Amino acid sequence: MNLDFSPAEESFREEVRAFLRDHLPERLSAAVRAGQRVAKTDFEEWHAILNARGWLAAGWPVEWGGTGWTVAQRHIFEVEAACAYAPHIQPFGVSMFGPVVIRYGTDAHKRRWLPRILDGSDWWCQGYSEPGAGSDLAAIKTSAVRDGDHYVVNGQKIWTSYAQYANMIFCLVRTDPDARKQEGISFLAIDMTTPGVELRPIKLMDGDHEVNEIFFTDVRVPCANLIGEENSGWTYAKYLLTHERTGAAFIGESLAEFANLRRIVAKESRHGRPLSEDPGFAMRLARLEIDIENMRTTNLRFLSAAAGGAAPMAESAMLKIRGSAIRQKIRSLARRAAGPYAMPYVTAALDHGYDGEPVGPDYAASLATSYFNGRKFSIYAGSNEVQREIIAKLKLEL
Ligand SMILES: Cc1cc2nc3c(=O)[nH]c(=O)nc-3n(C[C@H](O)[C@H](O)[C@H](O)COP(=O)(O)OP(=O)(O)OC[C@H]3O[C@@H](n4cnc5c(N)ncnc54)[C@H](O)[C@@H]3O)c2cc1C
Numbered sequence: 001m002n003l004d005f006s007p008a009e010e011s012f013r014e015e016v017r018a019f020l021r022d023h024l025p026e027r028l029s030a031a032v033r034a035g036q037r038v039a040k041t042d043f044e045e046w047h048a049i050l051n052a053r054g055w056l057a058a059g060w061p062v063e064w065g066g067t068g069w070t071v072a073q074r075h076i077f078e079v080e081a082a083c084a085y086a087p088h089i090q091p092f093g094v095s096m097f098g099p100v101v102i103r104y105g106t107d108a109h110k111r112r113w114l115p116r117i118l119d120g121s122d123w124w125c126q127g128y129s130e131p132g133a134g135s136d137l138a139a140i141k142t143s144a145v146r147d148g149d150h151y152v153v154n155g156q157k158i159w160t161s162y163a164q165y166a167n168m169i170f171c172l173v174r175t176d177p178d179a180r181k182q183e184g185i186s187f188l189a190i191d192m193t194t195p196g197v198e199l200r201p202i203k204l205m206d207g208d209h210e211v212n213e214i215f216f217t218d219v220r221v222p223c224a225n226l227i228g229e230e231n232s233g234w235t236y237a238k239y240l241l242t243h244e245r246t247g248a249a250f251i252g253e254s255l256a257e258f259a260n261l262r263r264i265v266a267k268e269s270r271h272g273r274p275l276s277e278d279p280g281f282a283m284r285l286a287r288l289e290i291d292i293e294n295m296r297t298t299n300l301r302f303l304s305a306a307a308g309g310a311a312p313m314a315e316s317a318m319l320k321i322r323g324s325a326i327r328q329k330i331r332s333l334a335r336r337a338a339g340p341y342a343m344p345y346v347t348a349a350l351d352h353g354y355d356g357e358p359v360g361p362d363y364a365a366s367l368a369t370s371y372f373n374g375r376k377f378s379i380y381a382g383s384n385e386v387q388r389e390i391i392a393k394l395k396l397e398l
Contacts, residue, residue, distance in 0.1 A: 003296065003297065003300070005072060005076070006072075009072050009073065009076060012073055012076060013076050013080060016076060016077050016080045016081070017080055017084075019053065019055075020080060020081060020084040020086065021084075023049050023053070024046075024049075024081075024084055024085075024086050025045065025046075025049075027352075028042055028045070028046060028085075028086070028087055029084060029085040029086060030085075031352055032085040032086065032087055033085040033260070034363075034366060035350070035366040035367075035369075035370045036349075036350050036351065036352060036354070036366065037208075037350045037351060037352075038087045040123075040162075040165045042087060043087055043090050044120050046086060046087045046089075047089065047090070047120055048119075048120060050089070051118050051119065051120070054067060055067060055077065056089065056094060056118055057094045057098060057117070057118060058073075058074050058077060059074065059095070059099070060098060060099075060102060060114070061102065064102060064110060064114050065114065065115070065118050071300060071303045071304045072300070074303075075251070075296075075299070075300055075303075078251060078252040079251060079252045079255055080252075081252060082251075082252025082253050082255060082256040083252065083255055083256045083259065085256060088253065090123070090162070091244065091247055092123070092124040092125055092126055092161075092162070092166070093117035093122060093123065093124040094117060095243055095244070095247050096124070096126060096170070096240050096243060096244055097113070097117070097124045097168075097170050097189075097240075098113075098114060098117055099239070099240065099243050099310070100170070100187070100227060100236050100239060100240050101113055101114060101227065102114070103236075103239060104187075104227055104228040104236050104239075105227055105228075108224075109227065113189070122167055122168045123162075123165050123166045123167055123168070124166055124168045124169065124170060125160050125161060125162060125163040125165075125166035125168070125169045125170075125192075126160065126161065126169070126170060127142075127157040127160060127169045127170060127171035127172065127190070127214060128140075128157070128171075128172050128237065129157065129158050129159045129160075130142060130155065130156055130157055130158055131156065131158055134159075134383075135382070135383055135385075135386045137172070137237070138181040138182045138185065138234065139181065140155075140172050140173070140174060140185065141155055141174060142154070142155025142156065142157065142171065142172070142173050142174060142216060143155055143173065143174050143175075143177065144173035144174065144175050144186060144188055144221070145175075146175075146223070147220075149222065149223050149224075150220045150221060150222055150223060151173070151175075151188065151220075151221045151223060151225075151226070152218055152219070152220055152221075153171070153173060153188070153190065153196075153216045153218075153219040153220075153221055154216055154217060154218060154219070155173070155215075155216050156213060156214065156215050156216070157169075157171065157213070157214040157216075158202075158211075158212075158213050158214075159202070159211045159212075159380075160199075160211060160212045160213070160214050161210060161211055161212075161380075162210065163192070163199055163211075163212040163214055164199060164201065164209065164212060166192060167191065167192050167193060168189060168190070168191060168192060169189075169190050169192055169197075169214065170187065170188070170189050170190075170227075171187075171188050171189075171190055172185050172186075172187060172188075172233055172234075172237055173185070173186055173187075173188050173233070174186075175230050175231055175233075176231050179231060182234040183231055183234070184231055185231065185233040185234045185237070186226060186230050186231055186232070186233040187226070187227040187228060187232075187233035187236045187237060188221055188225055188226055188227070188233075189221075189225040189227065190216075190219065190221050190225065191221075191225075192214075194219050194220065194221065195219070195220075196216060196217040196218050196219035196220075197214065197215075197216060197219055198214070198215040198217070199212050199213070199214050199215075200212060200213045200214075200215070204373075205372070206345070206347050206350075206369050206372060206373060207347045208347070208350075208373070238313065239310075241313075241316075241381070241382065242310040242311065242312065242313055242316045243310040243316075244381045245311075245316035245317060245319060245320040245381050245382065245387070246302075246303070246310045246311045246316045246319055246320075248319065248320040248323050248324060248377075248380075248381045249295060249299050249319035249320065249322070249323035250323050250327060251292075251295065251296050251299055251323070253327065254292050254295070254323070254326050254327055254330060255292065255296075257327065257330045257331070257334075258288065258289065258292060258330055260334070260363075261285075261330055261333055261334045261337065262285075263363075264334055264337045264338060264361075264363055265281070265285065265337050267361060268337050268338065268339070275337060281333075281336075281337070284333055285333065288326070288329055288330065288333065291322070291326055291329070292326055295319070295322045295323065295326060298318070298319070298322075299319055302315045302316075302318075302319065313390060313394060314390060314391050314394040314395045317382075317387035317388075317390045317391050318387075318391060320381055320382070320384070320387050321378075321384045321387050321388065323377075324377035324378045324384060325378065325384070327374060327377050328374050328375070328377055328378065331367075331370055331371045331374045332371060334367055334370075334371075335367050335368065335371045338360065338361065338363070338364045338367055340360075341359060341360025341361060341364035341367075342360075342364050342367040342368055342371075343368060344359050344364075344365070344368065345368045345369060345372075346359075346365045346366070346368070346369070347369060349365035349366045349369070350366055350369055
């Protein structure tokens with residue numbers, strides 16, 4: 001599957017491939033390819049390697065450490081890195097908080113936080129959702145009340161991804177309880193080591209620890225940590241969400257997972273014939289490949305038309321819906337391809353160095369867990385049902 005790129009873009013692709021060949025540790029790519037857990041230290045190692053080359057925060061302005069790459073170059077890098085099974089760049093600092101600070105933060109904010117994202121001093125997490133405020137995000141209740149040059153924060157966040165790794169959290173907080181829902185919200189950066197911040201893990205059904213609850217009890221946060229204007233946080237929150245949803249297309253990961261699916265199909269057979277020759281399965285595979293290619297072109301089209309690396313609200317909602325549906329389909333077909341061997345639910349197979357008794361082919365051990373874990377794609381970053389409503393409202397004016 002290849003779009004037409006210029007000779008200069010093709011030579012850039014070669015540069016990226018050579019870099020990945022020389023610098024991506026084999027241990028990391030083997031774990032990602034096997035669908036295993038990537039530890040915090042693994043992410044940090046890969047971030048440091050990219051940062052040393054100046055490629056960690058590709059979309060940032062050059063003066064703050066960005067690359068100045070075109071949309072096509074960013075696409076090429078994303079696809080090549082994913083197809084080499086590099087760990088995904090953690091988005092919370094690089095693709096969420098960073099772009100908000102660059103657009104709405106003061107110079108002091110930029111000097112204070114952007115270099116710390118790049119050198120790995122800070123790991124950020126996203127404090128948006130609350131019990132009762134997920135799809136209806138503007139219903140958040142966590143309050144921030146001014147007391148001199150501090151805010152005093154009380155409330156609870158939930159589903160906070162990888163907060164157990166984070167030392168910083170960006171939060172939506174209510175600063176004016178009397179204003180209209182969207183108008184009384186502010187965007188606040190909180191140091192998670194401040195007294196009164198308590199993290200409680202939420203264990204998932206596969207035994208994993210990916211999300212958390214965070215409780216704030218009389219947490220004192222300097223007013224200097226407010227991004228932009230008080231009570232204008234909804235504007236910044238939406239800006240961040242368009243970056244998050246554009247990234248949720250996960251084109252590179254889809255291409256890499258599809259290549260893996262093809263490898264599984266090549267090894268499997270049905271009724272004495274190679275699975276690839278089964279007309280029903282071949283049709284599903286072809287449909288999926290067409291879907292991926294369509295999404296890839298659409299993604300490039302939207303991003304080329306948009307400034308700042310994120311598609312507008314409705315377009316990013318489309319990318320999020322299609323991207324998540326495609327990844328779920330790939331995982332579903334991989335499970336079908338392996339047949340009954342995909343059924344055992346082997347959580348331990350997600351750990352590096354797993355050497356349990358194989359129940360079937362080696363790739364089967366993690367298929368059930370990755371299938372079920374992938375159900376989250378259509379929920380996080382705003383559920384797909386709600387994304388459809390956004391499209392209906394903005395594009396169809398319903
Ligand atoms: C793995 C994972 C990681 C996450 N990480 C983070 C994170 O790091 N930070 C963070 O802040 N949040 C995070 N979230 C939260 C996520 O953004 C919310 O789960 C999501 O927005 C849905 O909100 P909810 O869970 O409260 O469900 P609800 O809003 O209660 O929705 C329940 C169901 O009702 C449907 N629904 C709701 N409203 C409508 C409507 N108007 N029309 C049609 N259908 C509707 C939804 O689609 C959904 O199917 C994460 C979630 C998951 C699953």
